[in-house]
Amino acid sequence: METRLADGQPPGTSGPRGTVIEFKAVNKWFGCLHVLCDIGLAVQAGEVVVVCGPSGSGKSTLIRCVNGLEPIQSGELHVLGECISRAGADMPLLRSRVGMVFQSFNLFPHMTVLENIMLGPIKVKKASRGEAESAARGLLERVQIPDKASAYPANLSGGQQQRVAIARALAMQPGIMLFDEPTSALDPEMINEVLDVMTDLARDGMTMMVVTHEMGFAKRVADRVVFMDGGQVIEEAPPGAFFAAAQSDRAREFLSKILTH
Amino acid sequence: MKRLLTAALALALAGWAAPAPAAESTLAKIARTGTLTIGTRRGSPPFGYVNQKNEWVGFSIDLVEQAIKPAVERKLGKPVKVEKKESTPATRIPLLTSNAVDLIAGTMTDTRPRRESVDFSLTFFVTGAQFLVKKGSPIRGIGDIAGKRVAAQQGSTNARIIRARVPGAQLREFPDQPSAFQALAQGQVDAYTNDGIQLAGLVAKAPRPGDWAIVGDFYSYEPYGMALRKNDSDFRHLVNVGLMEAIESGKYLQLYEKWFGPKGEVPYPLTPENKRFLTMQVVPK
Amino acid sequence: MSYEFRWSVLWSGQSGAWLLQGLLTTLAISALAWVLAAALGILSGALRTVPWRPLRAAAAFYVEFFRNVPLLVWMFFWYFGVPPLLPAAFRGWLFDHGAEFWAGMFALGVYHGARMSEVIRSGIQSIPRTQFEAAYAMGLTTAQVYRLVIVPIALRLIVPPATNESLNLLKNSSVALTISVAELTFQTRQIETYTAKAIEALTAGTVIYLALCLLIAGVMGRVERRFAIPGLIVRGGA
Numbered sequence: 097m098e099t100r101l102a103d104g105q106p107p108g109t110s111g112p113r114g115t116v117i118e119f120k121a122v123n124k125w126f127g128c129l130h131v132l133c134d135i136g137l138a139v140q141a142g143e144v145v146v147v148c149g150p151s152g153s154g155k156s157t158l159i160r161c162v163n164g165l166e167p168i169q170s171g172e173l174h175v176l177g178e179c180i181s182r183a184g185a186d187m188p189l190l191r192s193r194v195g196m197v198f199q200s201f202n203l204f205p206h207m208t209v210l211e212n213i214m215l216g217p218i219k220v221k222k223a224s225r226g227e228a229e230s231a232a233r234g235l236l237e238r239v240q241i242p243d244k245a246s247a248y249p250a251n252l253s254g255g256q257q258q259r260v261a262i263a264r265a266l267a268m269q270p271g272i273m274l275f276d277e278p279t280s281a282l283d284p285e286m287i288n289e290v291l292d293v294m295t296d297l298a299r300d301g302m303t304m305m306v307v308t309h310e311m312g313f314a315k316r317v318a319d320r321v322v323f324m325d326g327g328q329v330i331e332e333a334p335p336g337a338f339f340a341a342a343q344s345d346r347a348r349e350f351l352s353k354i355l356t357h
Numbered sequence: 358m359k360r361l362l363t364a365a366l367a368l369a370l371a372g373w374a375a376p377a378p379a380a381e382s383t384l385a386k387i388a389r390t391g392t393l394t395i396g397t398r399r400g401s402p403p404f405g406y407v408n409q410k411n412e413w414v415g416f417s418i419d420l421v422e423q424a425i426k427p428a429v430e431r432k433l434g435k436p437v438k439v440e441k442k443e444s445t446p447a448t449r450i451p452l453l454t455s456n457a458v459d460l461i462a463g464t465m466t467d468t469r470p471r472r473e474s475v476d477f478s479l480t481f482f483v484t485g486a487q488f489l490v491k492k493g494s495p496i497r498g499i500g501d502i503a504g505k506r507v508a509a510q511q512g513s514t515n516a517r518i519i520r521a522r523v524p525g526a527q528l529r530e531f532p533d534q535p536s537a538f539q540a541l542a543q544g545q546v547d548a549y550t551n552d553g554i555q556l557a558g559l560v561a562k563a564p565r566p567g568d569w570a571i572v573g574d575f576y577s578y579e580p581y582g583m584a585l586r587k588n589d590s591d592f593r594h595l596v597n598v599g600l601m602e603a604i605e606s607g608k609y610l611q612l613y614e615k616w617f618g619p620k621g622e623v624p625y626p627l628t629p630e631n632k633r634f635l636t637m638q639v640v641p642k
Numbered sequence: 643m644s645y646e647f648r649w650s651v652l653w654s655g656q657s658g659a660w661l662l663q664g665l666l667t668t669l670a671i672s673a674l675a676w677v678l679a680a681a682l683g684i685l686s687g688a689l690r691t692v693p694w695r696p697l698r699a700a701a702a703f704y705v706e707f708f709r710n711v712p713l714l715v716w717m718f719f720w721y722f723g724v725p726p727l728l729p730a731a732f733r734g735w736l737f738d739h740g741a742e743f744w745a746g747m748f749a750l751g752v753y754h755g756a757r758m759s760e761v762i763r764s765g766i767q768s769i770p771r772t773q774f775e776a777a778y779a780m781g782l783t784t785a786q787v788y789r790l791v792i793v794p795i796a797l798r799l800i801v802p803p804a805t806n807e808s809l810n811l812l813k814n815s816s817v818a819l820t821i822s823v824a825e826l827t828f829q830t831r832q833i834e835t836y837t838a839k840a841i842e843a844l845t846a847g848t849v850i851y852l853a854l855c856l857l858i859a860g861v862m863g864r865v866e867r868r869f870a871i872p873g874l875i876v877r878g879g880a
Contacts, residue, residue, distance in 0.1 A: 165775055192781025202776030204791050205871045206798060216780040219790060250873020261776075268781065447831045450840045473646075474838040506737060511819070511828065512835045529742065529822040536820065539722055545737050587646075 115174075116141050116272055116303055117162055122171035122181075124157065131157050132168070133327040139272075144304045146314040146335070149324035150350055155307045158324065159274045162305065163194040176271050192220045195265030199277040201257040203249035203264070209236070210245040213264045221268065228267070235263035239293050255286030259293055266297075273297065275306040309354060315339060323347045383459050383585070383592040388433050395421055396444030396458035400534050402558040403622040404464045404482075404581075405441075413441055416616040417462040417583075420481060420600070424608060425460075425583075428599035445532065446512030450474055453586055460583055460596065464555060466514050467582035476589070477582035478596045479638045481609075483631045484554040485575020486515045489541065491568060496548045498573030502526045508537040508546040515550045518577050534559060552579045558623045601639040609635070651837040652846050664829030665850060671747050671825060672815045676808060678751030683758025684797075688788050690763045701759070708756035713817050716753050721745035721821040746818030754811045761803045765796035798871050805862040809855050826850060 117139040124132040131154045139145050147155045160166040161173060164180055164187045173181040176193050203212050213232035217223040223231075236242045239259035241252075249257055258278055265273060275294065279287045291313050298304055298317045308314065314321055314335050321338040323331040325346045331338065342348045387393050397418055398405035405415035422439055430437050444452050444461055452458045453475055467477040488507075490496050496505060503525035509516035511530040519526055529546050531537040538559055541549045549556070553571060560569045585593050603609040610627075617625040651657060682704075689701035708716070721742065725733050736744070769792060777787040797804075816827035824832075830847035834840045 163779055165779065187778075188781045188783050190781075191779055194779075196776075196779040198772055198776060198779075200770070200772050202770075202772045204773070204777070204795070205873065206795050206869075215790065216782070219786055220781040248872035250871070264780070447834065450834070450838060451844070454840070468838075470836065471838040473648075474840070508822070512831055514835075517835060527738070530824070530828070531822050532820055536718070539718075540822075543722055543726065544733070545721070545725070545741060 114141060115139070116176055117305070118172075118174040119158075119161075120172040120174075122161065122168050122173055124161065124166065124168045131327050132161070135171070135329055137322065137329055137332075139303065139305060141271075141303050142301045143319045144298045144302075144306065144317055145320050145322055146318040147305060147307045147322045147324060148309065148311070148314065148350070148354075149330075153324040154327040155324045156276050159276055159305050159307055162272070162274055163191050163196055165196075188220070192216070192268050193270055194272045194274060195268060195270035196274045196276065197258065197261050197265055197278045199280050201249070201254070201261045201281070203257055203260055205249050208246050208248055209241075209252070209260050212249070212260060213267045216264065216268045232263070232267060235266055236260075238266075238296075239263045240289075253286060254282045255289045258282065258286075258290045262290075262293055262297075272303045272305070275304065275308065277307050277309070279308065279310055311339070311351075311354060323350065325350070383589050384429075384433070384595070386456075387429060387437060387459065388435075391435070391437055392440050393421070393426060393429060393437050393460065394440045394442060394458045396442050396449050396452050396461045396463065397421075398445075398463040399443050401464050401555060402562055403616040404555075404558075405462070406558075416482075416612060417464070417581075419612050419615070420603065420609075421460065421462045421583075423612065424603035425462075425596050425599035428595050428602065432595055446510060447532065449584065453584060456586075459592075460585055462583045464552065464581060465584050466552075466579045468514060471584070474587065475584040476587050476593050477584055478593065479600050480580040480582050480635070481600055482554070482581040483634060484552040484579045484581070486518065486550055486577040486579060487553040487556055487571050487573045487575060488548045488550050489538075489556040489559065489569055489571055490548045491541070492570045494547065494570070494572075496572060499523065499576040502548060505548060506546040508540050508549040510534065510537060510551060513551065514577060514579065515552070519550060522576070538563075554617075554623070554625055557625050561623045604635055604639050647842065648837075648839055649842055651833065651839045651842050655836070657833045657837070657843075657846075660829040660832055661826070661846060661850070664824060664826035665854075667743075667824055668812070668815050668826040668854075671743060671750065671818060671823065672812045674747050675750035675754065675815070676811055678747070679754035679758050679807075679811060682752065682755025683762050684793060686755065686759040687762025687766060687796075688793055690759065691766045692784060692788075705756045705759045708753055709760070713749065713753050713814055714820060716749040717746060717817055717821050720749040720752075724748075742818070742822045745821055746815070746823045750811060750815055750818065754807060754814070757810070758804065758807050761800050761807055762793075762796055764803075765800035766792055768799060769795055795871070798869050801862060801866040801869075805859055805866075808858060808862065812854060812858065813851060 115138050119135045119137040122132055122135040149155045157166055161168055162175055168181050180190055210232050214228040217228040236245055239262055241256050241259055279290050295317050318335045321333060321335050322329055330344050331347050342351055399407050403415055404417040407413050426439055442458050449461045453461055488496060502523055506527045506529060508529045508531055511532045516530050519528055537549050540546045556571045560566045613627055616622050686701040686704050689697045777791040815825055818825055819828040827847055830843040833843040
């Protein structure tokens with residue numbers, strides 16, 4: 097690989113600079129369904145971008161492209177200085193630089209919380225067990241469940257599982273964090289404990305792309321809101337402008353539904 | 358759990374071992390069903406085998422059809438049909454004791470331990486164990502097999518004798534004749550031992566009979582008898598009468614000629630000694 | 643006209659030694675074949691789910707080819723069909739050193755590997771897709787995803803059907819008697835030959851197989867509890 101990716105620094109210090117994610121005329125189809133149409137979008141280092149839109153709008157697909165879980169069929173996609181849409185891109189290396197948190201947590205059920213968090217650093221970054229463990233314990237402190245280190249995922253509440261999932265992603269010291277509807281599977285009383293962790297993360301300067309329906313979070317934390325529908329980016333704006341005066345009818349209709357709900 | 362298991366096992370054994378309600382005699386069973394069921398072989402020419410026309414035939418089967426069946430029919434005063442089932446050395450005694458067949462008419466050697474489980478008819482054929490080897494093999498008899506790989510049939514008396522007399526031989530026991538012969542043809546074994554007449558039958562059916570040699574003196578005495586359920590002397594008597602009449606009338610010799618004569622399936626001349634032995638088994642009328 | 647039981651045939655003479663020998667041979671051939679079957683099963687079961695078609699096709703070919711031909715035929719294949727392909731010197735040596743056992747072991751292991759493969763595949767396919775994604779998203783390679791995450795989860799899910807397959811393997815080891823392997827069933831027949839006491843010999847064999855199977859089922863039950871995944875996997879994701 098010709099371009100070395102910038103070393104991931106712990107969030108809070110200066111992360112990678114400049115544009116870290118760039119979609120250039122990206123298209124993607126599922127069979128004959130055109131799920132991403134001609135996407136152009138750039139995310140700057142340290143930026144928090146909330147992606148919203150009705151279901152089926154392509155927003156999840158969009159962020160899943162960023163770490164290559166979904167391949168694209170045309171256009172270019174650059175992540176952390178690397179063109180990941182070219183053949184032969186080193187996906188494992190890219191993914192080790194991009195953390196992802198899923199709607200359904202996806203902790204590995206046969207491992208303890210600590211083992212879940214240590215797996216990536218040990219197996220991918222070749223960290224020693226001792227380093228990985230102290231880092232993992234530090235992350236558990238940070239997501240405020242240090243006492244659950246030796247519990248199994250099934251013994252945790254949804255909110256706790258999702259916080260572990262965030263810690264697991266952070267353990268890789270990623271340059272970018274992707275959140276794919278991180279609170280949609282949670283009971284209402286647990287949503288805030290996860291959003292609080294995400295808010296802290298944003299305050300520490302982490303670059304984040306977040307697919308969510310939590311408009312409160314978007315208003316408070318996002319630098320920019322991207323509204324998608326029908327596989328297209330319809331509108332991009334700072335949250336203040338977006339929520340106060342969305343430009344498109346579709347965005348206004350979406351907001352009216354989601355905010356009265 | 359344990360008690361349940363014991364009960365299940367006891368039940369299984371009872372159904373298996375205890376014959377039908379209060380021991381119906383074989384003759385009564387034949388009279389009731391109109392069928393004499395025999396256990397014989399599909400792959401042991403010429404005693405019992407499936408020929409090229411896909412008919413199940415053989416010397417043992419002919420003896421049942423032409424010597425024993427007439428005697429049974431005469432006794433019962435009605436026609437009887439013969440039904441054939443496959444029986445291997447390993448299955449024939451269980452088949453008999455479980456009433457699945459009434460008579461084993463194949464290639465079963467009459468032995469003392471077997472007589473503790475089943476009864477036997479007169480001896481209807483006499484042979485002895487020999488070795489089948491590839492032509493040119495250094496093995497010439499039982500004296501040459503120490504250290505050699507020797508195939509035998511599972512459950513046969515031959516294997517037993519080899520084990521006792523030549524413990525150094527590497528015995529390989531196969532459940533049937535074709536696989537033992539295949540092992541010999543491919544070199545997995547150096548020799549295949551079985552009753553001389555069976556080896557002769559095998560060679561006669563082989564694609565190139567000239568490639569094989571049957572070697573060695575009889576190292577065992579193998580009198581073939583038909584096996585019956587124990588303690589059913591009426592039926593055994595009837596089977597013996599059928600065989601004696603066939604020997605007396607020349608029917609036996611005629612069948613012998615058909616199967617073992619110069620133009621028979623497996624040429625295997627009746628020695629004067631054996632002929633005399635057969636005749637002397639016939640008791641006076 | 644009823645059958646006379648004489649159970650003493652089972653402990654008089656050489657019967658006891660034969661049964662023990664048979665038991666040891668059955669255990670040896672089954673254990674080795676089980677290891678082979680588990681290795682082939684895990685490998686091919688995993689390959690059938692990987693995102694690369696030629697590997698999937700190769701694994702599918704192995705499974706369909708080997709499990710759809712009767713075990714008895716495979717016994718003959720490994721015993722009669724394979725040796726002619728070996729160098730003559732090695733073949734001669736092999737015939738003097740347990741060719742029957744090794745042919746039987748391969749027949750049993752490769753056949754049951756194909757059956758085990760299906761069990762493992764179904765285990766892997768019952769794992770939600772998102773579990774794969776989470777592992778990939780961490781930067782693991784496909785081999786690591788399978789080795790560290792997917793196969794360990796699948797193995798925990800399939801203990802009951804794998805137990806069933808293991809018991810089948812043990813019982814099917816008796817088919818090796820057709821190529822002259824002196825295992826347990828062979829030895830019970832041997833006792834029958836010597837004593838003409840078929841039912842006693844068969845009963846001894848039956849009881850030993852039953853005891854072995856119950857033992858294995860018990861051990862696998864413990865394994866299942868020991869390695870159980872706490873809680874249950876959320877099937878199909880949330």
